[in-house]
Amino acid sequence: VEGLVQPEKSRSRLKIYFDILSTIEVEGNAKPTRILYKANLSYDRLTKYLEELVGKGLVQEFSATETRYYTISDKGKELLTEIRKAEAFLAGFGLSF
Protein backbone atom coordinates (compact mmCIF):
# COMPACT_ATOMS: atom_id res chain seq x y z
CA VAL A 1 0.00 0.00 0.00
CA GLU A 2 1.64 3.21 -1.18
CA GLY A 3 2.41 5.74 1.52
CA LEU A 4 1.80 3.33 4.38
CA VAL A 5 5.45 3.23 5.31
CA GLN A 6 6.84 6.72 5.77
CA PRO A 7 10.53 7.36 5.09
CA GLU A 8 12.35 7.81 8.38
CA LYS A 9 13.32 11.42 8.98
CA SER A 10 16.46 12.16 10.97
CA ARG A 11 15.79 13.95 14.24
CA SER A 12 16.78 17.56 14.40
CA ARG A 13 19.21 18.76 17.07
CA LEU A 14 16.33 20.59 18.76
CA LYS A 15 14.22 17.41 18.83
CA ILE A 16 17.11 15.52 20.44
CA TYR A 17 17.56 18.32 23.01
CA PHE A 18 13.81 18.15 23.64
CA ASP A 19 13.87 14.35 24.15
CA ILE A 20 16.84 14.56 26.55
CA LEU A 21 15.46 17.51 28.53
CA SER A 22 11.97 16.03 28.86
CA THR A 23 13.45 12.72 30.05
CA ILE A 24 15.55 14.51 32.68
CA GLU A 25 12.53 16.60 33.73
CA VAL A 26 10.37 13.50 34.24
CA GLU A 27 13.12 11.57 36.04
CA GLY A 28 14.23 14.45 38.27
CA ASN A 29 17.76 13.16 38.78
CA ALA A 30 18.47 11.10 35.68
CA LYS A 31 21.25 8.57 35.10
CA PRO A 32 22.90 8.58 31.65
CA THR A 33 21.68 5.02 30.97
CA ARG A 34 18.09 6.07 31.61
CA ILE A 35 18.40 9.10 29.30
CA LEU A 36 20.11 6.93 26.69
CA TYR A 37 17.20 4.48 26.76
CA LYS A 38 14.38 7.08 26.78
CA ALA A 39 15.94 9.44 24.20
CA ASN A 40 16.97 6.52 21.97
CA LEU A 41 20.59 7.61 21.50
CA SER A 42 23.93 5.84 21.28
CA TYR A 43 26.32 6.36 24.19
CA ASP A 44 28.72 8.51 22.15
CA ARG A 45 25.96 10.80 20.85
CA LEU A 46 24.38 11.08 24.29
CA THR A 47 27.72 12.12 25.84
CA LYS A 48 28.19 14.74 23.12
CA TYR A 49 24.68 16.21 23.57
CA LEU A 50 24.88 16.15 27.37
CA GLU A 51 28.17 18.09 27.22
CA GLU A 52 26.47 20.65 24.99
CA LEU A 53 23.46 20.95 27.31
CA VAL A 54 25.69 21.33 30.39
CA GLY A 55 27.77 23.93 28.50
CA LYS A 56 24.64 25.93 27.66
CA GLY A 57 23.48 25.81 31.28
CA LEU A 58 20.34 23.84 30.43
CA VAL A 59 21.34 20.79 32.46
CA GLN A 60 23.39 20.40 35.65
CA GLU A 61 25.68 17.47 36.27
CA PHE A 62 26.51 16.03 39.69
CA SER A 63 28.00 12.84 41.05
CA ALA A 64 26.82 10.70 43.96
CA THR A 65 28.16 7.28 44.99
CA GLU A 66 30.32 7.07 41.87
CA THR A 67 27.32 7.59 39.59
CA ARG A 68 26.76 10.63 37.38
CA TYR A 69 23.33 12.25 37.52
CA TYR A 70 21.78 15.00 35.47
CA THR A 71 19.14 17.46 36.56
CA ILE A 72 17.35 20.12 34.53
CA SER A 73 18.10 23.79 35.30
CA ASP A 74 15.56 26.65 35.33
CA LYS A 75 16.93 27.75 31.95
CA GLY A 76 16.37 24.19 30.68
CA LYS A 77 12.78 24.21 31.97
CA GLU A 78 12.16 27.54 30.19
CA LEU A 79 13.50 26.13 26.93
CA LEU A 80 11.37 22.99 27.32
CA THR A 81 8.22 25.11 27.81
CA GLU A 82 9.09 27.25 24.78
CA ILE A 83 9.68 24.16 22.61
CA ARG A 84 6.32 22.71 23.72
CA LYS A 85 4.55 25.97 22.87
CA ALA A 86 6.27 26.01 19.47
CA GLU A 87 5.29 22.35 18.97
CA ALA A 88 1.63 23.19 19.71
CA PHE A 89 1.76 26.21 17.36
CA LEU A 90 3.33 24.11 14.58
CA ALA A 91 0.73 21.37 15.09
CA GLY A 92 -1.96 23.94 14.26
CA PHE A 93 -0.39 24.37 10.82
CA GLY A 94 0.22 20.64 10.35
CA LEU A 95 3.94 20.91 11.02
CA SER A 96 6.40 19.29 13.38
CA PHE A 97 10.05 19.91 14.20
Next chain:
Amino acid sequence: LANLLFLPNAYLVLASGIVALLVSYYAFRYTRLIESGVLKFISFGFMLLGIGLISQSSVLILTSFNVAGIVERQIIFFEATLFYLVLQTIAYFAIALGYGRGAYGRQFAKDLKGDKAVVSSLFLPILLFSPFEQLRPRFFLSNPVFLFHELVSIILLGFIAFQGALIYSSSKNRLSLTVLLGFVLILIAHIGQFASSLLVSQNIFLVGNVIQFIGFLVLLVFLVWSGRIGTAGKV
Protein backbone atom coordinates in the same frame (compact mmCIF):
# COMPACT_ATOMS: atom_id res chain seq x y z
CA LEU B 1 -28.03 50.81 10.01
CA ALA B 2 -24.77 50.76 8.02
CA ASN B 3 -23.96 54.30 9.23
CA LEU B 4 -24.73 53.36 12.83
CA LEU B 5 -22.43 50.34 12.69
CA PHE B 6 -19.63 52.15 10.83
CA LEU B 7 -17.50 52.93 13.91
CA PRO B 8 -17.98 49.56 15.73
CA ASN B 9 -17.09 47.92 12.41
CA ALA B 10 -13.85 49.95 12.28
CA TYR B 11 -12.95 48.72 15.77
CA LEU B 12 -13.61 45.11 14.68
CA VAL B 13 -11.22 45.59 11.75
CA LEU B 14 -8.65 47.07 14.17
CA ALA B 15 -9.03 44.08 16.53
CA SER B 16 -8.65 41.67 13.57
CA GLY B 17 -5.43 43.47 12.59
CA ILE B 18 -4.02 43.20 16.11
CA VAL B 19 -4.75 39.43 16.19
CA ALA B 20 -3.07 39.04 12.77
CA LEU B 21 0.05 40.81 14.13
CA LEU B 22 -0.02 38.54 17.22
CA VAL B 23 -0.05 35.43 15.01
CA SER B 24 2.82 36.95 13.01
CA TYR B 25 4.78 37.67 16.22
CA TYR B 26 4.43 34.12 17.57
CA ALA B 27 5.31 32.54 14.20
CA PHE B 28 8.42 34.78 14.07
CA ARG B 29 9.28 34.02 17.70
CA TYR B 30 9.28 30.28 16.99
CA THR B 31 11.44 30.68 13.87
CA ARG B 32 14.23 31.75 16.25
CA LEU B 33 13.87 28.33 17.88
CA ILE B 34 12.94 26.21 14.88
CA GLU B 35 14.43 27.00 11.48
CA SER B 36 11.31 26.70 9.33
CA GLY B 37 10.56 28.36 5.99
CA VAL B 38 6.85 27.67 6.50
CA LEU B 39 6.79 29.66 9.73
CA LYS B 40 8.60 32.55 8.01
CA PHE B 41 5.97 32.65 5.26
CA ILE B 42 3.15 32.51 7.84
CA SER B 43 4.78 35.26 9.92
CA PHE B 44 5.33 37.47 6.87
CA GLY B 45 1.80 36.90 5.56
CA PHE B 46 0.09 37.69 8.87
CA MET B 47 2.34 40.74 9.35
CA LEU B 48 1.19 42.19 6.01
CA LEU B 49 -2.41 41.30 6.82
CA GLY B 50 -2.14 42.98 10.23
CA ILE B 51 -0.59 46.16 8.82
CA GLY B 52 -3.25 46.31 6.10
CA LEU B 53 -6.16 45.80 8.51
CA ILE B 54 -4.82 48.35 11.01
CA SER B 55 -4.24 50.96 8.30
CA GLN B 56 -7.74 50.37 6.94
CA SER B 57 -9.32 50.59 10.39
CA SER B 58 -7.37 53.81 11.12
CA VAL B 59 -8.85 55.44 8.04
CA LEU B 60 -12.34 54.16 8.94
CA ILE B 61 -12.01 55.61 12.47
CA LEU B 62 -10.70 58.95 11.16
CA THR B 63 -13.56 59.00 8.65
CA SER B 64 -16.23 58.33 11.26
CA PHE B 65 -15.02 61.37 13.23
CA ASN B 66 -14.28 63.29 10.00
CA VAL B 67 -10.81 64.21 11.30
CA ALA B 68 -9.17 66.96 9.20
CA GLY B 69 -12.06 66.83 6.72
CA ILE B 70 -11.09 63.33 5.61
CA VAL B 71 -14.61 62.59 4.32
CA GLU B 72 -14.31 65.39 1.77
CA ARG B 73 -10.82 64.20 0.82
CA GLN B 74 -11.92 60.83 -0.60
CA ILE B 75 -8.51 60.20 -2.14
CA ILE B 76 -7.10 59.13 1.27
CA PHE B 77 -9.96 56.69 1.73
CA PHE B 78 -9.49 55.26 -1.72
CA GLU B 79 -5.71 54.93 -1.50
CA ALA B 80 -5.88 53.40 1.99
CA THR B 81 -8.35 50.79 0.71
CA LEU B 82 -6.14 50.09 -2.29
CA PHE B 83 -3.09 49.78 -0.02
CA TYR B 84 -5.00 47.33 2.17
CA LEU B 85 -6.18 45.27 -0.82
CA VAL B 86 -2.66 44.93 -2.23
CA LEU B 87 -1.23 43.96 1.19
CA GLN B 88 -4.09 41.52 1.74
CA THR B 89 -3.51 39.77 -1.59
CA ILE B 90 0.25 39.45 -1.04
CA ALA B 91 -0.41 38.29 2.56
CA TYR B 92 -2.78 35.49 1.52
CA PHE B 93 -0.35 34.51 -1.23
CA ALA B 94 2.49 34.21 1.33
CA ILE B 95 0.30 32.22 3.75
CA ALA B 96 -0.93 29.93 0.95
CA LEU B 97 2.68 29.37 -0.13
CA GLY B 98 3.73 28.53 3.43
CA TYR B 99 0.73 26.31 4.07
CA GLY B 100 1.19 24.52 0.74
CA ARG B 101 4.82 23.98 1.61
CA GLY B 102 3.72 22.50 4.93
CA ALA B 103 1.31 20.12 3.22
CA TYR B 104 3.23 19.18 0.08
CA GLY B 105 6.86 19.71 1.07
CA ARG B 106 9.65 21.99 -0.06
CA GLN B 107 9.35 21.19 -3.76
CA PHE B 108 6.00 23.02 -3.87
CA ALA B 109 7.57 26.31 -2.82
CA LYS B 110 10.56 25.79 -5.13
CA ASP B 111 8.21 25.28 -8.07
CA LEU B 112 6.46 28.56 -7.35
CA LYS B 113 9.50 30.54 -6.23
CA GLY B 114 10.80 31.21 -9.73
CA ASP B 115 7.38 32.09 -11.04
CA LYS B 116 7.54 35.81 -10.43
CA ALA B 117 4.74 36.28 -12.97
CA VAL B 118 2.25 34.93 -10.41
CA VAL B 119 3.05 37.71 -7.95
CA SER B 120 3.44 40.45 -10.52
CA SER B 121 0.08 39.52 -12.14
CA LEU B 122 -1.63 40.51 -8.89
CA PHE B 123 -0.61 44.12 -9.50
CA LEU B 124 -1.67 44.12 -13.13
CA PRO B 125 -5.26 45.35 -12.55
CA ILE B 126 -3.92 48.35 -10.63
CA LEU B 127 -1.79 49.33 -13.61
CA LEU B 128 -4.62 48.62 -16.04
CA PHE B 129 -7.07 50.81 -14.16
CA SER B 130 -4.73 53.75 -13.71
CA PRO B 131 -5.07 56.66 -13.32
CA PHE B 132 -6.84 56.52 -9.96
CA GLU B 133 -8.90 59.59 -10.84
CA GLN B 134 -11.22 57.48 -12.97
CA LEU B 135 -11.85 55.04 -10.15
CA ARG B 136 -12.38 57.43 -7.28
CA PRO B 137 -16.00 58.38 -7.94
CA ARG B 138 -17.07 54.72 -7.81
CA PHE B 139 -15.15 54.17 -4.56
CA PHE B 140 -14.55 50.51 -3.71
CA LEU B 141 -17.98 48.86 -3.92
CA SER B 142 -18.50 47.54 -7.47
CA ASN B 143 -14.98 48.75 -8.31
CA PRO B 144 -13.13 46.30 -10.64
CA VAL B 145 -9.91 46.55 -8.60
CA PHE B 146 -11.78 45.67 -5.39
CA LEU B 147 -13.60 42.80 -7.14
CA PHE B 148 -10.39 41.42 -8.61
CA HIS B 149 -8.51 41.49 -5.30
CA GLU B 150 -11.45 39.93 -3.47
CA LEU B 151 -11.66 37.19 -6.08
CA VAL B 152 -7.91 36.46 -5.79
CA SER B 153 -8.24 36.45 -1.98
CA ILE B 154 -11.16 34.00 -2.20
CA ILE B 155 -9.16 31.66 -4.47
CA LEU B 156 -6.10 31.83 -2.18
CA LEU B 157 -8.20 31.38 0.96
CA GLY B 158 -10.01 28.46 -0.70
CA PHE B 159 -6.60 26.89 -1.29
CA ILE B 160 -5.55 27.62 2.32
CA ALA B 161 -8.81 26.15 3.72
CA PHE B 162 -8.40 23.04 1.55
CA GLN B 163 -4.84 22.57 2.84
CA GLY B 164 -6.17 23.02 6.36
CA ALA B 165 -8.81 20.34 5.75
CA LEU B 166 -6.16 17.96 4.38
CA ILE B 167 -3.91 18.61 7.37
CA TYR B 168 -6.78 18.09 9.83
CA SER B 169 -7.95 14.90 8.07
CA SER B 170 -4.49 13.37 8.52
CA SER B 171 -3.64 14.74 11.99
CA LYS B 172 -7.10 14.86 13.68
CA ASN B 173 -5.51 17.49 15.89
CA ARG B 174 -7.80 20.02 17.65
CA LEU B 175 -5.27 22.80 17.09
CA SER B 176 -5.24 22.27 13.33
CA LEU B 177 -9.06 22.17 13.42
CA THR B 178 -9.06 25.59 15.14
CA VAL B 179 -6.74 27.07 12.49
CA LEU B 180 -8.90 25.52 9.75
CA LEU B 181 -12.06 27.01 11.30
CA GLY B 182 -10.40 30.45 11.48
CA PHE B 183 -9.43 30.38 7.80
CA VAL B 184 -12.87 29.06 6.72
CA LEU B 185 -14.56 31.97 8.53
CA ILE B 186 -12.18 34.47 6.91
CA LEU B 187 -12.97 32.84 3.54
CA ILE B 188 -16.74 33.19 4.16
CA ALA B 189 -16.14 36.84 5.12
CA HIS B 190 -14.37 37.52 1.82
CA ILE B 191 -17.16 35.80 -0.14
CA GLY B 192 -19.56 38.14 1.68
CA GLN B 193 -17.42 41.17 0.84
CA PHE B 194 -17.25 40.08 -2.80
CA ALA B 195 -21.04 39.73 -2.86
CA SER B 196 -21.43 43.12 -1.19
CA SER B 197 -19.34 44.66 -3.93
CA LEU B 198 -21.42 43.04 -6.67
CA LEU B 199 -24.69 44.00 -5.01
CA VAL B 200 -23.36 47.38 -3.78
CA SER B 201 -24.59 46.56 -0.30
CA GLN B 202 -22.90 48.14 2.71
CA ASN B 203 -24.87 45.88 5.08
CA ILE B 204 -23.44 42.69 3.57
CA PHE B 205 -19.99 44.31 3.71
CA LEU B 206 -20.40 44.96 7.43
CA VAL B 207 -21.63 41.39 8.04
CA GLY B 208 -18.54 40.19 6.14
CA ASN B 209 -16.32 42.24 8.47
CA VAL B 210 -18.05 40.76 11.54
CA ILE B 211 -17.47 37.20 10.21
CA GLN B 212 -13.84 38.13 9.48
CA PHE B 213 -13.47 39.34 13.08
CA ILE B 214 -14.91 36.02 14.38
CA GLY B 215 -12.38 34.21 12.17
CA PHE B 216 -9.50 36.18 13.73
CA LEU B 217 -11.03 35.59 17.17
CA VAL B 218 -10.82 31.83 16.51
CA LEU B 219 -7.13 32.31 15.58
CA LEU B 220 -6.66 34.17 18.87
CA VAL B 221 -8.24 31.20 20.69
CA PHE B 222 -5.71 29.00 18.85
CA LEU B 223 -2.81 31.18 20.07
CA VAL B 224 -4.00 31.09 23.69
CA TRP B 225 -4.72 27.38 23.47
CA SER B 226 -1.35 26.46 21.95
CA GLY B 227 0.38 28.51 24.66
CA ARG B 228 -1.56 26.77 27.42
CA ILE B 229 -1.03 23.30 25.98
CA GLY B 230 2.68 24.08 25.65
CA THR B 231 2.90 25.19 29.27
CA ALA B 232 0.93 22.14 30.45
CA GLY B 233 3.42 19.92 28.63
CA LYS B 234 1.11 17.94 26.35
CA VAL B 235 0.40 18.62 22.66
